[in-house]
Amino acid sequence: GMVGMRDCTQGLINLQLQEYPETAIKEKQSELNRLYDGFSKKYGRINSRANKRAFHQDSGYFLLCSLEKLDEEGKFKGKADMFFRRTIKKAEVVTSVDTAAEALAVSLSEKAKVDLNYMAELARKDIHAIQEELAGVIFQNPITDRWETADEYLSGNVRDKLATAKVFAENRPEYRVNVEALTRVQPKELDASEIEVHIGATWIEPHYMEEFMRDIFETPQHLFDKKTVSVKFSEVTGKWKVAGKNEDNGNPHVKVTYGTKRRNAYAILEDSLNLKESQVYDRIEEDGKEKRVLNKKETILASQKQEAIREAFKGWVFHDPDRRQDLVRKYNELFNSTRPREYDGSHLKFPGMTPDIELKEHQLNAVAHQLYGNNVLLAHCVGAGKTFEMVAAAMESKRLGLCEKCMFVVPNHLTEQWASDFLRLYPGANILATTKKDFEPANRKKFCSRIATGNYDAVIIGHTQFEKIPLSWERQIANIEKQIDEIDLVIAEAKADKGERYTVKQMEKMRKGLRVRLQKLNDAGKKDNVVTFEQLGIDRLFVDESHGFKNLFLYTKMRNVAGIPQTEAKKSLDMFAKCQYMDELTEGRGITFATGTPIANSMTELYTNMRYLQYSTLQRLGLGHFDSWAASFGEMQTAIELAPEGTGYRAKTRFARFYNLPELISVFKECADIKTADMLNLPVPEAEYENVILQPSEYQKNMVESLAERAENIR
Numbered sequence: 001g002m003v004g005m006r007d008c009t010q011g012l013i014n015l016q017l018q019e020y021p022e023t024a025i026k027e028k029q030s031e032l033n034r035l036y037d038g039f040s041k042k043y044g045r046i047n048s049r050a051n052k053r054a055f056h057q058d059s060g061y062f063l064l065c066s067l068e069k070l071d072e073e074g075k076f077k078g079k080a081d082m083f084f085r086r087t088i089k090k091a092e093v094v095t096s097v098d099t100a101a102e103a104l105a106v107s108l109s110e111k112a113k114v115d116l117n118y119m120a121e122l123a124r125k126d127i128h129a130i131q132e133e134l135a136g137v138i139f140q141n142p143i144t145d146r147w148e149t150a151d152e153y154l155s156g157n158v159r160d161k162l163a164t165a166k167v168f169a170e171n172r173p174e175y176r177v178n179v180e181a182l183t184r185v186q187p188k189e190l191d192a193s194e195i196e197v198h199i200g201a202t203w204i205e206p207h208y209m210e211e212f213m214r215d216i217f218e219t220p221q222h223l224f225d226k227k228t229v230s231v232k233f234s235e236v237t238g239k240w241k242v243a244g245k246n247e248d249n250g251n252p253h254v255k256v257t258y259g260t261k262r263r264n265a266y267a268i269l270e271d272s273l274n275l276k277e278s279q280v281y282d283r284i285e286e287d288g289k290e291k292r293v294l295n296k297k298e299t300i301l302a303s304q305k306q307e308a309i310r311e312a313f314k315g316w317v318f319h320d321p322d323r324r325q326d327l328v329r330k331y332n333e334l335f336n337s338t339r340p341r342e343y344d345g346s347h348l349k350f351p352g353m354t355p356d357i358e359l360k361e362h363q364l365n366a367v368a369h370q371l372y373g374n375n376v377l378l379a380h381c382v383g384a385g386k387t388f389e390m391v392a393a394a395m396e397s398k399r400l401g402l403c404e405k406c407m408f409v410v411p412n413h414l415t416e417q418w419a420s421d422f423l424r425l426y427p428g429a430n431i432l433a434t435t436k437k438d439f440e441p442a443n444r445k446k447f448c449s450r451i452a453t454g455n456y457d458a459v460i461i462g463h464t465q466f467e468k469i470p471l472s473w474e475r476q477i478a479n480i481e482k483q484i485d486e487i488d489l490v491i492a493e494a495k496a497d498k499g500e501r502y503t504v505k506q507m508e509k510m511r512k513g514l515r516v517r518l519q520k521l522n523d524a525g526k527k528d529n530v531v532t533f534e535q536l537g538i539d540r541l542f543v544d545e546s547h548g549f550k551n552l553f554l555y556t557k558m559r560n561v562a563g564i565p566q567t568e569a570k571k572s573l574d575m576f577a578k579c580q581y582m583d584e585l586t587e588g589r590g591i592t593f594a595t596g597t598p599i600a601n602s603m604t605e606l607y608t609n610m611r612y613l614q615y616s617t618l619q620r621l622g623l624g625h626f627d628s629w630a631a632s633f634g635e636m637q638t639a640i641e642l643a644p645e646g647t648g649y650r651a652k653t654r655f656a657r658f659y660n661l662p663e664l665i666s667v668f669k670e671c672a673d674i675k676t677a678d679m680l681n682l683p684v685p686e687a688e689y690e691n692v693i694l695q696p697s698e699y700q701k702n703m704v705e706s707l708a709e710r711a712e713n714i715r
Contacts, residue, residue, distance in 0.1 A: 001039050002051070006060040008032045009067065009082070013428040016088040017352065025086065033083050036067065045076050062419035062433055087354050087427050097122045100133035104149070105347040112371055112400040114138050114147040139178055142168040152372065153178075154185045155341035156670070159333060162186065187336050187666075192318040195331050196659040199313045200273045200631040202238065202622060203334055206231040208323065209240075209273070216312050217253045217265050229266075231273075237489050238625030239557065240273035242266050258309050262295070263302045265309065272309055274557045275627055275636065277653060278302040334621060335632070335663035340670060343368040350392060351399065352426055359388060362675050367393045369673050370592055371402065375583075375613040377546075378594040380675040383682050386594040387418065390542045391425050393592065394458055403540035403590070405456060410544040412436075412462035418544070419460055426457075433460040439468055448531035451538075459538070463548055467571045471578065472532045479577050480518045487511045490555050510553075510568070533578060539590055541582050546593035547600060549575045552608045554626040561636055561653050564604055564626075579612050588616055598672070603634060603655055606668065613671045621667070630655065633664045 012028040043051060046064050055061050069077040081087050094110075097103050103119035111118060116127045123130065131138075139153040140146070142164060153161070165178040197204070209231040213219045223229040229244035245266035248254050259265035262280045271278045280298035284291055318324040345364030348371075359367070363385050370376050370393035378386050394406040410418050419433035432454060438447040448469060451459050470476065491507045543549070552575075553568035582590045591613060599605045607629050610618055623629040635657045658664060677684070696704075 001043060002046070002055050002058075002064060005032070005035045005039060005046075005067075006058070006064055008035055009063055010060070012082065013088065016086055017428055022086075029083055032067075033079075036079070036083070047074070047076075056435060062416070062431065063423055063427075065416075066420055066423040066427065081354075081356065082427060087356065088352055092349065092351075094122065096124065099123065100125070100130045101137070103130065104134060104138065108149070109347050109349050110400070112396075112402060114149060116147060135177065136181065139181065140174070142172075142175055142178070150181070151341055151344065154181060155339045157337045158182055158185055158187070158339045159337035185339055187332075187339060189332055190328065190336055192324050192328055195328060197314075197317050197327065197331075198631060198635065198659070199269075199310055200240070200275050200627075202233065202625075202628040202631055203330060204327065206233050206240075208317075208327075209269075211323070212313060212316055213266070213269070216309075216316060217248070217258060218251065219248055223247055235622070238627050240270060242270040242273070245270065258305055258312070260298065260301050260305060262298045263305075265305070268302060268306050269309055272306055272313075275631060276557060277636075278306045335660065335667070338663075338666045338670065340666055341373065343372065343673075345369075348396065350396065352395060352428055353392065354425060354427060357388070357425055359392065360385065362680060363389050363392070366673050366675075367396065371396055371400070373671075374588045375591040375671050376593070377598060377609055377613055377672045378592060379598040379672050380594070380596065381677045381680065381682070382596040383684075384596075384675055384680055386544070386596075387421050388425055390544070390592055390594060391422050391458075394540065394542065395426050395429065397540055398457055405537050406458045406540040406542060407466075407536070407538045408458055408460045408542045408544065409463060409466045410460060411548070412464055414544070415460050415462050422458060422460070429457045430455070431458045431460060432456045434462060434465050439465045444468065445531060448536065451536045452531055459536075463545075463571065467574050469531075469533050469536070471574075471581065472534050475534075475577070475581065477518065479580075480514050484511060484514050484518070486555055487514070490557075534581065539582075539585060540592075541578070541590060542592045542594070543575070544594050546609075546612075547595045547597050547605075549612075550600070550605050550608055552576055552611065554604060554607070556626050556630075558627065558630075558636070558655075561655055564602070564655055576612060580615065583615060598674075603658065609672075610668065614667070617667065617670070633658055633660055635659060 008028065008031055012025070012032055015025050015028055040046075045051070045068060047068055047070060052061070055064070067080045067082065069080055071077050094106050097106060100119065100123055103123040104114065106122055107113070107115045107119050116130055119130050120127050125133075137150055138147050139150065141148055141153060162179065162182040165175055165182055169175040169179050210224060210229075213229070213231070214221070214224065219229055223244065227243075228247050229242075232241045232243065233239070234241070245264065248266070253259075254265040255261060257265075259268055260280075263278055268278045278299070280295045280302055281292040282295045284293055317327070343365045345366070345368030346361075348364055348367060350359075362380075366376075366378055366380070366386075366389040370389070378389060380386050380389075390408065394403075394408075397403045398406065408418060415433050415435070419431060422429055422431055432451065434447065437443060471479075487507050487510060491511070549569070549572045551569035552572040554564060556564055558564055579591055593609065593613060598609055604626070607626055610629075618624050618629070623632065634655055636653050636655055
């Protein structure tokens with residue numbers, strides 16, 4: 001029955017792939033029709049519950065399911081096209097071309113790179129002739145000696161590339177063309193009026209903050225000479241420190257103009273540098289215990305002085321010409337050196353794909369981004385075709401030898417739909433899709449072994465099932481110890497600053513949880529019978545609906561700022577650790593995230609996406625700490641808003657605005673492929689909106705009042 005149909009279907013696919021004549025294909029289709037009609041008459045449809053139970057463990061089950069067309073309710077609509085006509089695109093082998101440009105397109109399509117020997121063979125020309133004909137279209141990278149297309153070579157950090165090309169061109173004139181081309185694509189130098197610098201930006205040298213104190217607070221020079229007062233920044237912890245905060249006594253600027261009696265200007269400046277809101281606490285005794293209580297009056301006064309310091313910094317920072325020139329130069333070098341690459345997938349051919357489906361232009365370009373670029377975020381709106389973009393990229397990656405085995409991590413309820421869509425686009429694909437039973441304790445090891453030993457084009461797995469495949473014991477231990485060390489640093493800083501007890505307690509709770517996990521791992525020891533993620537042989541990872549992993553914990557010195565998560569999701573931590581492993585394995589080229597909502601609730605989600613996909617870039621720019629990133633590109637805003645219980649208003653600080661946005665986006669777009677509904681103009685139904693106002697019942701009013709009382713009591 002089903003085994004015969006499976007073998008016949010696979011035989012029919014092979015006939016199409018190997019270019020057998022139409023008569024042979026028609027005979028095989030007749031055989032498949034006969035087998036299917038006989039089976040369905042006796043046992044019912046392939047997609048029925050009974051047949052699924054009988055055959056779901058076979059890797060060919062989803063291939064058989066694709067033989068039936070179903071409607072949205074899962075009811076049988078008819079036989080698939082495979083029964084009646086060719087469903088796999090012929091692999092067109094190109095043996096010769098007329099021009100070097102055509103040879104380049106074929107080389108990119110078949111080799112995923114500029115292969116001069118292959119191109120010379122296709123065009124029947126020598127390599128020097130190809131190079132001359134494609135001058136300005138391809139460039140030799142002086143560091144790798146590899147030839148690259150113009151869109152690849154003339155993108156990325158083009159300032160560094162220009163400096164390198166100039167050094168090589170001094171002794172090797174063939175690189176002068178590189179210098180000329182790179183000079184033409186240099187980003188326009190920004191001037192001071194186009195750059196926003198806020199207090200706390202970590203790319204500013206500490207000596208400038210000392211100059212700020214000297215000019216604005218009128219700090220005596222002898223305190224700087226003796227190093228009694230100084231400003232330091234730690235790149236390890238991402239923290240600013242103002243030393244000698246209480247040494248400048250009797251200075252009215254410190255106690256009156258920019259400070260208060262309870263919190264002087266130096267302490268408020270340190271808070272501002274570390275993106276904290278200045279707060280003043282009183283110590284009281286309650287039930288024999290000392291307790292810290294916020295002094296609202298003094299805190300409001302300190303906040304006003306803090307705003308005065310921030311405004312003074314904005315007016316001061318670019319006032320001196322030499323300082324302005326130095327800061328503008330450094331900003332341009334750090335953040336205005338990137339030229340995003342524009343990907344063109346028009347030359348891609350996709351052998352093995354069904355001819356019934358034709359990818360749109362934005363989908364072709366997205367596939368090219370995944371093939372030729374580093375880690376990718378497909379930030380495309382709903383309905384843009386992200387599923388087919390990832391499937392096509394996976395199959396092309398394997399065909400071109402860019403990867404061996406792909407894994408698709410998708411929402412649990414979509415594994416079967418993904419398998420169906422995969423086979424709809426590539427009927428001949430060899431895929432393995434999971435079910436809930438596969439990850440029950442008794443079956444998990446067996447299923448992971450199938451992944452590790454099978455030569456699959458793709459493995460499709462649910463979000464929660466993905467989490468159940470552990471990283472190796474050694475890697476888990478190292479990751480947890482690294483996190484504990486980072487938390488220890490944050491706790492030590494918070495205690496040294498007499499920070500909020502709530503913040504310290506949260507950190508200590510997290511540290512305790514990590515130590516429990518570490519102890520469990522050590523007690524369990526290294527288990528030889530567990531198949532680890534590294535042993536599966538996965539070298540390309542695709543994550544659908546990646547916003548499900550947005551709750552990745554951030555270590556930050558900001559306090560009570562809405563939009564910054566202070567809790568961690570275990571699945572996000574697991575995903576981050578596996579992304580770090582994939583980056584080591586593929587040099588930052590093996591991960592694709594896809595979501596229609598890359599930034600849903602908070603601007604910190606942008607940073608989280610960059611941590612997953614651009615971790616090395618953040619480290620290179622000195623933005624490994626969230627606070628460093630926030631100080632360079634984000635701003636906290638305090639506003640009066642309705643309290644959650646709905647009975648009053650409160651002041652709430654949230655991370656709410658980006659600045660220096662063009663430079664941030666140019667870095668982010670190295671990984672992000674962004675397509676909104678407006679950009680694609682997709683067909684959508686017109687909606688009619690109607691507001692219906694309902695009056696609350698007495699019971700609802702009483703409940704809201706009780707919630708308001710409870711909220712006020714715990715606040």
